[in-house]
Structure formats: C-alpha cells, structure tokens
Amino acid sequence: MIRYKASIAAAFLFFLSPGLGLAHEYEAGGVTVAHPWARATPAGATVGAAYVEITAKDADTLVAASSPAAGSVEIHTHTMNDGVMKMRKIEKLGIPAGGSAVLKPSGDHIMLFDLKAPLKEGDLLPITLVFEKAGEVKIDATVEPVGAKGPHGLDQQPGHEDHSGHNQH
Numbered sequence: 001m002i003r004y005k006a007s008i009a010a011a012f013l014f015f016l017s018p019g020l021g022l023a024h025e026y027e028a029g030g031v032t033v034a035h036p037w038a039r040a041t042p043a044g045a046t047v048g049a050a051y052v053e054i055t056a057k058d059a060d061t062l063v064a065a066s067s068p069a070a071g072s073v074e075i076h077t078h079t080m081n082d083g084v085m086k087m088r089k090i091e092k093l094g095i096p097a098g099g100s101a102v103l104k105p106s107g108d109h110i111m112l113f114d115l116k117a118p119l120k121e122g123d124l125l126p127i128t129l130v131f132e133k134a135g136e137v138k139i140d141a142t143v144e145p146v147g148a149k150g151p152h153g154l155d156q157q158p159g160h161e162d163h164s165g166h167n168q169h
C-alpha cells in the first residue's frame with residue numbers, strides 16, 4: 001500500500017506545472033479536464049461563463065453540462081458576424097484523439113444561466129460535464145476576479161501544444 005500511495009503522489013506531482021501552484025485536473029474515462037475556472041459576476045447578474053481545457057486519449061465529444069448553481073447550462077461558441085462577435089449555443093464540442101479543446105474567453109465556453117447566486121471570487125463552482133464516451137465528469141471551477149483572462153492569476157487559459165507527457169497514464 002505504501003508503494004501505491006507513493007505512486008499516486010508521484011502522479012499528482014507530475015501534473016503540477018512549474019509556477020502553477022493551484023493546478024487542478026479531473027480525469028475520467030480517458031478524458032482530462034484541466035484548470036476549470038469561471039469569472040466572478042457582478043451583484044444581480046444571473047449569467048456566467050466557465051472555461052476549461054479538455055484533453056482526450058481517444059476522440060470524445062462534450063454533449064452537455066449542468067451545475068447545481070445554475071438553472072441551465074449550455075455549451076457556447078463565438079462567431080464573427082459582420083465584424084460583430086456573437087455567441088451561440090452549440091449542441092456538442094468535439095475533442096480530437098490525443099488532442100484538446102481549450103475553452104477560453106472569446107472562444108468556446110460553458111455558459112451558465114439563471115445563477116442562483118452571483119459567482120464570488122474564491123468560490124468553487126461545481127459543474128458536471130457529460131461526454132459521449134467518458135460519461136459524466138464532475139469538476140469544481142475556481143471563481144476568478146471579474147475580468148480575469150485565465151485561472152490562478154494567469155493571463156490566459158493554459159493549453160498544451162504537446163501532449164506527449166500526458167499519455168503516460
């Protein structure tokens with residue numbers, strides 16, 4: 001058992017990127033959801049957005065999302081119409097085999113409607129992501145300041161160009 005625990009600890013440390021003290025990831029059914037975060041919302045706001053990086057060993061598809069903190073949750077993308085950025089609901093979001101989908105501000109995102117309370121900086125926002133193959137993955141998104149562009153004080157959503165290191169387990 002000691003040996004088992006040691007390997008768990010090693011696996012955990014493996015994922016702590018340098019300088020990213022609060023790195024957090026969730027893994028289920030071959031899908032890894034990394035650095036989930038949401039923006040704090042102003043008092044009275046009932047709409048919020050959350051961002052994550054999803055990597056998949058085998059191709060998978062995000063088909064739904066829900067949260068006990070919101071009346072409804074949708075998968076959204078941004079499109080450019082006549083120079084105007086608009087967002088719209090999409091039914092699903094594909095994650096390529098060995099690749100990732102990076103949800104980030106001004107890009108694809110998880111949209112929360114009818115928030116039961118404003119999202120406050122420092123809170124954890126529970127979200128359930130539903131994948132076609134991996135099934136449900138429950139995550140806790142950290143709530144970052146209003147206007148934040150990335151989690152944990154970063155200026156962007158961390159995304160991995162190279163996944164070689166992630167195929168090890």
Ligand SMILES: [Cu+2]
Binds near residue numbers: 076110
């Ligand atoms: Cu949206």
